[in-house]
Amino acid sequence: AQKITQTQPGMFVQEKEAVTLDCTYDTSDPSYGLFWYKQPSSGEMIFLIYQGSYDQQNATEGRYSLNFQKARKSANLVISASQLGDSAMYFCAMRESNTGTASKLTFGTGTRLQVTL
Amino acid sequence: DTAVSQTPKYLVTQMGNDKSIKCEQNLGHDTMYWYKQDSKKFLKIMFSYNNKELIINETVPNRFSPKSPDKAHLNLHINSLELGDSAVYFCASSQSAAGVTTDTQYFGPGTRLTVL
Secondary structure (H helix, E strand, O other): OOOEEOOOOEEEEEOOOOEEEOOEEOOOOOOEEEEEEEEOOOOOOEEEEEEEOOOOOOOEEOOEEEEEEOOOOEEEEEEOOOOHHHOEEEEEEEEEHHHOOOOOOEEOOOEEEEEEO | OOOEEEEOOEEEEOOOOOEEEEEEEOOOOOEEEEEEEOOOOOEEEEEEEEOOEEEEEOOOOOOEEEEEEEOOEEEEEEOOOOHHHOEEEEEEEEOOOOOOOOOOOEEOOOEEEEEO
């Protein structure tokens, strides 16, 4: 079974609109972390936001927020007021605590976001 | 100041050759990683070192050998390159406090390897 599922291979959003990128995960570990990374066309991987499984509140970082629904095992990324520079691939990833010092990230297949005028 | 750097950024080589990719981090992190991103953009862990000790070794051919001379450096050597090795290889680092899931990994710019 896939540990991280991103069901939207591609998304379009108009500039200044908000967009939600979906991510569902599968783990039996009670303690885990969820991460979102952005990969623009230049290729680098940029860390955006983190959500811990025990966090009571949804994470926010500037225009990025994470809609964390633990019972549904979803951790959707919300980008508000989209900008042209937001056009990129977005990856959801998970770290499970049962790996001890082996801090492996498991990635989803990514969503390509295109922001249009 | 680049936090995680890799060299080279691009590597084009013939099948059968041996090549190395170097990675350095100046974040003071204890743990470093190599990931492979295939042509479909899927990212998968290959190796991880914690304080120069190998702690993750996924199912990777023996032709791939990581080496960590110190905790700030992690190099990847690939022997007898094959067409299927063509990919983008990312180095990453993290503080890696054991059992702490907030351990954020920071990635280098990637090395695009093309095997002809």
